[in-house]
Amino acid sequence: MSIRAEHELHSRRRGRNLGIGLMLGAFVLLVMALTFVKITNIDFGDLPGGAIQTQESN
Amino acid sequence: MSDTSTTTSGDYESQLGDYFALLKPRVMQLVVFTALVGMLAAPVSVHPVIGFASILFVAIGAGASGALNMWWDADIDAIMRRTAGRPIPSGRVQPGEALAIGVALSGLSVMMLGLAANLLAAGMLLFTILFYAVFYSMWLKRATPQNIVIGGAAGAFPPVIGWIIATGSFSVEAWLMFALIFMWTPPHFWALALFMRNDYDDAKVPMLTVTHGRTSTRRHILAYTVLLVILAIGTGFTSIGGPIYLATAVVLNVLFLIGAVKIWNRNEDDSEADNFLVERKFFRLSLWYLFLHFGAILAEATLRPYGLGGWS
Structure with a gap:
């Protein structure tokens, strides 16, 4: 039995699905940007054991 | 539900x-x-x-x-x-x-x-x-x-x-901004309740207009507006205020107080006659009131790094 490429439901919901897809994509990009900012601005001295590591490296 | x-x-x-x-x-x-x-x-x-x-x-x-x-x-x-x-x-x-x-x-x-x-x-x-x-x-x-x-x-x-x-x-300044919106909300919504007069009655929502009557609501609007005016102008002398905020607050609060006094002085016949014109104007002004107060706080904060915002 062949699978129809596009059900009528898909065309009816195209706008909605496209919108949700775009929002999910934007959310992924936002989480990536947040992660990048958090990692690049991290103060390693604040981490557990960070002060010891800083002293050792001196 | x-x-x-x-x-x-x-x-x-x-x-x-x-x-x-x-x-x-x-x-x-x-x-x-x-x-x-x-x-x-x-x-x-x-x-x-x-x-x-x-x-x-x-x-x-x-x-x-x-x-x-x-x-x-x-x-x-x-x-x-x-x-x-x-x-x-x-x-x-x-x-x-x-x-x-x-x-x-x-x-x-x-x-x-x-x-x-x-x-x-x-x-x-x-x-x-x-x-x-x-x-x-x-x-x-x-x-x-x-x-x-x-x-x-x-x-x-x-x-x-x-x-x-x-x-x-938390800080005092944050709670001042909280208080500004908190005190603004009752006169804003009660003005709306005055001219959307049947809505809350029909829905059986115990709005002040329904439970205490419309004259009492007009008194409440004035009372809350007086308290709001004191708070809003007083905020101008704190660390989030400054000359821009204070000037904005004085103008807006004078207009708001005049509007509240007009609402208090009116009776239902006056309001029915002009389709709640004063109440509608007061409601519209209330939207600008909040937007411009917070806009002024933002202006003070934005100018502060350049030595222009705030009182210092």
């Missing part, structure tokens, strides 16, 4: 815009603006990406509480003219969908704000959502004529959350 009848045919396919309308976009605008001002007025700078993400999650949290409110209030929304066109009473979104969206977005926004900013801000957002959706919508709104007064706190929390996003702690 009781069952609601839908006015749209069963084969209607909900569109993205219908779901977006569940989030009360106009309320979200106010939340975004006041939370942003709270964040920028704080003495600690925030990375633009973290600031953007945090305000976005606060907006999503506010939208989620709006969806939960629409789910719970669908029965009375269907009765009131002002709200009959909302997605659930008009049949464009099913109540169960609104509940699912509200719960999912609440969880997402609180979790993401905790990750983007700090746990205190996330906790405050959760408290605000519960305050509005559970304490106000499910209990206060239908139980007491003080619903607007106490429930107004929910709309007043965003600048506090904005401040916590930046500083990670």
Whole structure:
């Protein structure tokens, strides 16, 4: 039995699905940007054991 | 919540815009603006990406509480003219969908704000959502004529959350911004209740106009406006105020007080004769009132790094 490429439901919901897809994509990009900012601005001295590591490296 | 009848045919396919309308976009605008001002007025700078993400999650949290409110209030929304066109009473979104969206977005926004900013801000957002959706919508709104007064706190929390996003702690300045919205809410909504006169009666919502009468409501508007004027002008002498804020506050509060006195002096015949012209003007002014007060706080905060904002 062949699978129809596009059900009528898909065309009816195209706008909605496209919108949700775009929002999910934007959310992924936002989480990536947040992660990048958090990692690049991290103060390693604040981490557990960070002060010891800083002293050792001196 | 009781069952609601839908006015749209069963084969209607909900569109993205219908779901977006569940989030009360106009309320979200106010939340975004006041939370942003709270964040920028704080003495600690925030990375633009973290600031953007945090305000976005606060907006999503506010939208989620709006969806939960629409789910719970669908029965009375269907009765009131002002709200009959909302997605659930008009049949464009099913109540169960609104509940699912509200719960999912609440969880997402609180979790993401905790990750983007700090746990205190996330906790405050959760408290605000519960305050509005559970304490106000499910209990206060239908139980007491003080619903607007106490429930107004929910709309007043965003600048506090904005401040916590930046500083990670509470402060007097944040609570001053809270108080400004808290004291502004009753005269704003009671003016609306005066000219949307049958809506709340029909829906059996114990609005002050219904329980204590319209003359008493006019007195309450004046009383709260006097307290608001003292608070709003007094804020001008604090660290979030300054010459720009004070000048703005003096002009707006004089106009607001004049409007409240006019409302107090009118009787129902006067109001009926001109279709509540004074009450409508007062309501419109109240929108500008809040926007310009927070705009002035933002102006002071923006100019402060250049030695121009504030009193120093």
